[in-house]
Amino acid sequence: METSPAPLKDRVYRSSAGIAGGIVLLALCAWLGIDAVVQGDGRTPWLALAGLLLAVPVVVAFTLRPAVFAGEDRLRIRNPFRVITLPWAAVATFRSGYSNEVLDQDGAKYQLWSIPVSLRARKKAQRNLSRAAAMDDPGRGSLLSGGRGAKERPTRAAADQAMDDLRELQETRAGEPGAQGVATVRWAWEILAPAAAGAVLLAVLSAIG
Template identity: 60%
Template sequence: MTTPDHPSPASQPPAPTAKDRIYRSPLGLAGGVLLLLVVLWLGFDALFKGHGRTPWLALAGLILIVPLILAFTLRPAVFANEERLRVRNPFRVITLPWGEVAGLRSGYSNEALTASGAKYQLWAIPVSMRARKKAARRQQRAAADAAGGGTRGGGLGPGGFGLGGFSLRGPDTGPTRAETDQVMDDLRELWERGAQTEPAQGVVTVRWAYEVAAPAVAGAVLLAILLAVG
């Protein structure tokens, strides 16, 4: 889930001295690509084969919808290194030096909290309650196996059956921590390690993604005009 990043000096001043770890949602990327293919297929079909106002409506719809799909599925990412956390959300890019981060909170969403009280959601690291429950069940089974002496146990047990005092339930080698919770643990480790260092000091900056918002607004205006004129 992590890959090295080499940010452009023009887009990220000042350039960090350490390489970034990049965190994205694989399901978000896959869903975004699939949704984008479907929308483009339907849109171009209406654009080139439609009659009357249909091509214009299709064009306006594409200008509106495609940037939104990109913004909410392919764009979100979290970049982290020893000096700062950079959060690329659908419509904003937030740069948080570790010295300005007051905490990283995991609830129904993953969030970064600043010393000034601001809160920023990490879109690229969504919370999966299902994964948390599965990880919690694995933890419980591992604790029960450890308390019962590994795979030994008499009679029937959940997820397996007994034979001669041994449980034939296969070993559960899955993670005992949800993936996104593990990512948050990694970010907390970076924060705790770098918060007091000199390179991790600075100010929080927020940049709006006009390159995403402007086309979507233009498409919405064009679509509204076409619908208004009938």
């Protein structure tokens, strides 16, 4: 009895620096907000709550939320305020410059927030590649100074390698029956609604002074 192959597990791309920064900012918001609520007088606790209602979703949106999910049939991009789903056949190309982007067959462009470009990482990888080429051993990278032996060093920035992986997956899967379709975009109301409510409440409290 033949069994169908197991579906490919989604590859998930997220920014570790963004996540770390988000945790720090949320801890700071919690510390300042709770202190204002407990210790504040008059309208201060209400202003603090309104500020938290606005700030927390925005911090989450730009730090913890962004992710790219590359599956067997489609690419799902979770950006701060939108979720874009692109079947592989709908992907026209990936483009890297000062930001990483994907273009669909209709020419629409979507930024990959969770795969930020690091010019510093690119320069470092290029230096490693140059050292490896100079030693005529590109598979191993350069030797450590001080006679401590050889060590592999990346010759491709992590973000650029992620984009290469996505291009390869798109080229491999675009022709499959399950990878057909058009792009869909959904607004992240779970982020937008509380942030908007916090902004309105903050404006009202400030206006009634």
